[in-house]
Every structure is written in C-alpha cells, then in structure tokens.
Amino acid sequence: MSLKDSCNSPWEILPATIANGASLTGTLDLGGLRLFGIVMPSGWTAADLTFQMSPDAGAAWADLKNQDGAEITVTASAGGCFVLDPAQFSSLQYLRVRSGAAASPVAQGADRQLRLVLRSV
Numbered sequence: 440m441s442l443k444d445s446c447n448s449p450w451e452i453l454p455a456t457i458a459n460g461a462s463l464t465g466t467l468d469l470g471g472l473r474l475f476g477i478v479m480p481s482g483w484t485a486a487d488l489t490f491q492m493s494p495d496a497g498a499a500w501a502d503l504k505n506q507d508g509a510e511i512t513v514t515a516s517a518g519g520c521f522v523l524d525p526a527q528f529s530s531l532q533y534l535r536v537r538s539g540a541a542a543s544p545v546a547q548g549a550d551r552q553l554r555l556v557l558r559s560v
Contacts, residue, residue, distance in 0.1 A: 452478075453555040455536055462486075462544035464536045466497045469557060471532070473525040476556035483517035486538040486545035493533035502541045503527075503534075510540060525560065 451472060455464040477488065489510045490503035503511045505527065513521050528534070536553060539545035 449558050451557045453557055455553045455555055457536070457538055457547045457551045457553070459549045460546050462538040462546050463491070464553070466493070467534045467536070467555070469528075469532055469534060471559065472557035473560050474523055474528040474531075474534070474555055474557055475525050476520055476522045477513065477515070477536070478520045478554040478556065479515050479517055480551045480553065481518040482549060483515065483551060484538070484545060484548045485517075486515070486547075487540065488513040488515045488521075489537045489540050490528075491535040491537060492531045493535075496533055500535065503531075512540070520556075529560075 453467060453469070455467055457464050489512050491500045492503050493500050505511055511527055513523065515521055536555075537544055538547055538551075
C-alpha cells in the first residue's frame with residue numbers, strides 16, 4: 440500500500456495489520472512520507488514494537504537499529520498512541536512492523552490493525 444499520491448491532508452494514516460498468530464505486518468510502502476507515530480489497537484497482545492526495513496521493495500529485510508546497534512523499540516500498549524522520532528525513519532520507504540523483538544517475536548492473538556501516522560517533511 441502506498442500513500443505517495445494521496446496528499447489531501449498534511450497527515451496520512453496508513454493501516455498496518457499483523458495477522459492472527461503472526462508477529463509482522465506485510466510490506467508497507469511509506470511513499471516518501473515519514474513515520475511520526477503509531478496508534479495501537481485496543482486488543483493488543485502485550486509486546487513492544489520493533490521494525491524491519493527493505494532497501495529493495497521487500498526482496499531482502501534488515502532489522503532497524505540505531506547508530507549504537509540497538510533495535511529501535513517502541514514500548515507499546517493497547518489503545519495508546521506513541522509518538523516516534525521521524526529522523527529514525529527518514530531514509531526508509533519499505534517497512535514492516537514487528538510485535539516483539541527480533542530475538543523474541545510475539546504472535547498476536549487475533550488480527551491487529553495498527554495505524555501509522557505519516558506526513559511529508
């Protein structure tokens with residue numbers, strides 16, 4: 440899914456689903472926009488969020504880490520809206536959101552739809 444051609448508002452919402460029993464969303468095309476926040480579903484199976492990025496439209500994936508080599512992690516909870524540092528996502532086009540960490544992903548107990556808050560900069 441891409442938002443590149445839908446600039447009617449300064450803010451865009453991109454739905455991202457983690458399927459029942461899974462821990463990753465499908466490929467998300469940020470379409471040149473930056474990620475500023477994530478709105479969590481009320482029925483979230485407790486887990487932090489981490490991310491994967493792809494430099495080639497999903498042919499290969501890498502865990503998203505900061506300059507110190509630590510996974511970029513959001514301490515998430517059900518029903519919350521979490522503000523992110525858009526600089527950490529500024530060079531990305533293709534993204535996946537993970538429930539849990541790379542070393543310990545957390546399967547969701549039902550389909551969970553997150554809402555990614557994006558805008559151009």
